[in-house]
Amino acid sequence: MNTRLFSFHGGLKLVDFKAGATDQPIQQAPLPPQLVIPLQQHIGTPAEPVVKPGDRVLTGQVIARATGAISANIHASSSGTVSAIEKRPVAHPSGLQAPCIVVTTDGADRWCDSPTITGDDFPHLAPDVLRKLIRQAGIVGMGGAGFPTAVKLKPSGGNSVELLVLNGAECEPYISCDDMLMRERAPAVVSGARIMMHALGARQAVIAIEDNKPESIAAMQAALASAGVGNVSVRAIPAIYPAGGEKQLIKLLTGIEIPAKALPINAGIVCHNVATAAAAHRAVYLGQSSISRIVTLAGHVPRDLNLEVRYGTPVDFLLRSFDINPAQVSAVIIGGPMMGYTLHRGDVPVIKTCNCILVQQQGKRLPYGNHGAAMPCIRCGNCADVCPANLLPQQLYWHAHSRDFDKIQDFHLFDCIECGCCDYVCPSHIPLVQYYRFAKSEIWAQEHDKEKADIARQRHEFRQFRLEREKTERALRHKQKADALHAPSAEAEDLARKKAAIAAAVERVKTRKAQSDTKPRNVDNLSAQQQQLIDEVEARRKQHRRQRTERPPNKNSDAQ
Amino acid sequence: MTVLRTSSSPHIHGPNSVPKLMFTVLACLLPALLAHGWFFGAGIAVHLTLACATALGCEALMLSLRDKSRMLFLTDGSALVSATLLCFAIPPLAPWWLTVIGVSFAIVVAKHLYGGLGHNPFNPAMVGYVLLLISFPREMTAWLTPATHSALHYDFGATLDLIFNAGITGVDAVTMASPLDHLRMELSRTHSMVEILNNGELYGRLGGTGWEWVNAMALLGGLLLLWRKIIHWHIPVAMLLALLISAGFFHLLDPGRYSDPMLHLFSGATMLGAFFIATDPVSAATTNRGRLYYGAGIGIITYIIRTWGGYPDGVAFAVLLMNMAAPTLDHFTQPRAFGHGERD
Incomplete structure (x- = not known):
């Protein structure tokens, strides 16, 4: 492995505000009386419930099963009774409700039995077995995206995987859950890395950690040394936001720029979060499904903390448990301050992708939380300087502002990763990312409308075609009917046939007559006797002919 | 907490702001302004005060006519930057109305009629200056040398009186062309460079007396701007290099007819232009490659106008001409x- 580091364009050095939550160990969050477990905590199709209200469930038991290839199982985060399956508010920027399974906990937290493997089995296992264990455990990408991990562990489309990148960059301010995980559970991360490498057939793995986490780097190096793994290395990368962006991280480590419309796997690279690796280890070796994660609780809180939280724990329960009065809270950000989203209400549950809960209290602002009034763009170009995708944010803004959605795509709108760097540095305080989201959703809506319009047009055209066809068919039928009406009667036909027969007969007679008028041959130099014989014959013939013409023709005469 | 405040990410913002930017520019202009005042006397302070007051007045008027927030835009500092830059071009004892007309035109027409802050395609200060130069060439070229100025011993009251009452007639006898203007006129009279430069107190070691210090201080201020990351290096470096190379080339061809490149770099509005005027983000190119072309264009056009044109200094015209080219440059230099x- 090349030990050189590369760089990506732009980025920001941000004050990280991580010290508060990293000076104490990870704490267990208390178990709430009710867990509200959404059926969709991942990218893909929602899981299908396999329990019904009143059912007793055990910790780690599947309560909703994955449907389709890109989906994930949902497990009971603690033992208890299913009290409802209904729509509840969930952690989503839209603030919409989604189906959830509500489990009233019994406090016993009794685990169900799950298949595990022992350490000795590991190298002999087929990658499929590992993927199956990980899929059953409902593991999804824990860095925030929530893509089902088992899918991302299967090299697809004939790509072979050279390098597994474990993302421990954690570049957003405040968030330190991965940092604490690596400090306290480094062996699990290393073990997870080996599982993932085996599943992918990857030859090497790199654990990338920002250089503002020296403790994590040391802990990971120690764990690697004690595990005696040679093909996994730890790399300290510069703490420049957004170094944890998948394509930026790959560029930093390898110098490879993943093309805009390609995936890292096309270059033989797969990227997973360190917490996902640790979850894979728990699933494979301990038989523990994905039922909890480490969440950083920060902002206007008595003390910044890292908590092991069961999925389904309501945010306001969590706040109350750590001496935060929800009535005093004015805003809650899920995720970091750069890319996180705000909650509409406090009673939504923590889910698999929720890495940080950033609390703001009424009458207070987070440091750097001051968004002044927006002024016109002065084209200073600071945004372009910091853009990690090397776009021209102010041009994008200009075209989004004037709703020129064709032009904005020429400036590569869809390569924008919404990291917020441009917005952060904008001296005019223009909410740039909001403009880009607006433009993206408008374009999606237009495309959706266009699709619908295309279908409508096709339907319309087919209807026109059908009407036209029916019209011609009807006209044809009418014509046939009319023809049938005007067609000659049988009597008239008969008459015509008779007339034709007469005409034919007359014709025949004429022909014969003509033939008879022809001069017979060998009649020169006839003897008188011969001449007389001929005359007699002719006379008879004439007589006979006269008789025939005088007689009216009978019906069969022409049938001869 | 049933109803929480929602907002779109990012939820934090850097400390940068337009007023901060503009006042940093003003602070970085201070060394050059002090040098300017040191050599050309109290008249500079009078005109600066007048210019700033006019600029704010026009800004307030236009903002209320356009129904914009006066709170937000009067305090942004952009009008003050335009006014200050224009002040460098106004002779210290020029009549008061010169400043008032120039600044009003810059703010009302060049800035607000084009849509206000961020929308002006041309640098307002340069538009104001060019208007004055074309309309009042006599008043605009009546400079004093620093030496004459100190010899005159005008006190502040006398300066005020000259500016507000006497107008140009009072000082007509002692004013003369600025060094670049003088140089151009003398060269057109086929005097050689050596004759011209030895012939008077108008020229210092590098450029015009006094002007070389104003330029040096503007260079210092420009370096501060670079250090504070207010401007990018591309425009000033490209402009100064282009000017240096063009001047150097012709100077090497015929030192008798073409002045020393150093004289070009340290006279007139060169340094102010390179660091404070050409770098005005609103009217300049915004891509890094575009900035290089833009700066180089200004350098070359400045040299052409200074050497073969009819005006004493070419920076203002060069900037305005390149302002026109900026959108095209941006279009063809996308990163x-x-x-x-490469071709995508």
Whole structure:
């Protein structure tokens, strides 16, 4: 492995505000009386419930099963009774409700039995077995995206995987859950890395950690040394936001720029979060499904903390448990301050992708939380300087502002990763990312409308075609009917046939007559006797002919 | 907490702001302004005060006519920057109305009629200056040398009186062309460089007396701007290099007819232009490659106008001409987006 580091364009050095939550160990969050477990905590199709209200469930038991290839199982985060399956508010920027399974906990937290493997089995296992264990455990990408991990562990489309990148960059301010995980559970991360490498057939793995986490780097190096793994290395990368962006991280480590419309796997690279690796280890070796994660609780809180939280724990329960009065809270950000989203209400549950809960209290602002009034763009170009995708944010803004959605795509709108760097540095305080989201959703809506319009047009055209066809068919039928009406009667036909027969007969007679008028041959130099014989014959013939013409023709005469 | 405040990410913002930017520019202009005042006397302070007051007055008027927030825009500092830059071009004992007309035109027409802050295609200060130069060439070229100025011993009251009452007639006898203007006129009279430069107290070691210090201080201020990351290096470096190379080339061809490149770099509005005027983000090119072309264009046009044109200094015209080219430059110099091939 090349030990050189590369760089990506732009980025920001941000004050990280991580010290508060990293000076104490990870704490267990208390178990709430009710867990509200959404059926969709991942990218893909929602899981299908396999329990019904009143059912007793055990910790780690599947309560909703994955449907389709890109989906994930949902497990009971603690033992208890299913009290409802209904729509509840969930952690989503839209603030919409989604189906959830509500489990009233019994406090016993009794685990169900799950298949595990022992350490000795590991190298002999087929990658499929590992993927199956990980899929059953409902593991999804824990860095925030929530893509089902088992899918991302299967090299697809004939790509072979050279390098597994474990993302421990954690570049957003405040968030330190991965940092604490690596400090306290480094062996699990290393073990997870080996599982993932085996599943992918990857030859090497790199654990990338920002250089503002020296403790994590040391802990990971120690764990690697004690595990005696040679093909996994730890790399300290510069703490420049957004170094944890998948394509930026790959560029930093390898110098490879993943093309805009390609995936890292096309270059033989797969990227997973360190917490996902640790979850894979728990699933494979301990038989523990994905039922909890480490969440950083920060902002206007008595003390910044890292908590092991069961999925389904309501945010306001969590706040109350750590001496935060929800009535005093004015805003809650899920995720970091750069890319996180705000909650509409406090009673939504923590889910698999929720890495940080950033609390703001009424009458207070987070440091750097001051968004002044927006002024016109002065084209200073600071945004372009910091853009990690090397776009021209102010041009994008200009075209989004004037709703020129064709032009904005020429400036590569869809390569924008919404990291917020441009917005952060904008001296005019223009909410740039909001403009880009607006433009993206408008374009999606237009495309959706266009699709619908295309279908409508096709339907319309087919209807026109059908009407036209029916019209011609009807006209044809009418014509046939009319023809049938005007067609000659049988009597008239008969008459015509008779007339034709007469005409034919007359014709025949004429022909014969003509033939008879022809001069017979060998009649020169006839003897008188011969001449007389001929005359007699002719006379008879004439007589006979006269008789025939005088007689009216009978019906069969022409049938001869 | 049933109803929480929602907002779109990012939820934090850097400390940068337009007023901060503009007042940093003003602070970086201070060394050059002090040098200017040191050599050309109290008249500079009078005109500066007048210019700033006019600028704020016009700004307030236009903002209320356009129904914009006066709170937000009067305090942004942009009008003050335009006014200050224009002040460098106004002779210290020029009549008061010169400043008032120039600044009003810059703010009302060049800035607000084009849409206000961020929308003006041309640098307002330069538009104001060019208007004055074309309309009042006599008043605009009546400079004093620093030496004459100190010899005159005008006190502040006398200066005020000259500016507000006497107008140009009072000082007509002692004013003369600025060094660049003088140089151009003398060269057109086929005097050689050596004759011209030895012939008077108008020229210092590098450029015009006094002007070389104003330029040196503007260079210092420009370096501060670079250090504070207010401007990018591309425009000033490209402009100064282009001017240096063009001047150097012709100077090497015929030192008798073409002045020393150093004289070009340290006279007139060169340094102010390179660091404070050409770098005005609103009217300049915004891509890094575009900035290089833009700066180089200004350098070359400045040299052409100074050497063969009819005006004493070419920076203002060069900036305005390149302002016109900026959108085209931007269009053709888009950077390659991440993950896109060279031709994408």
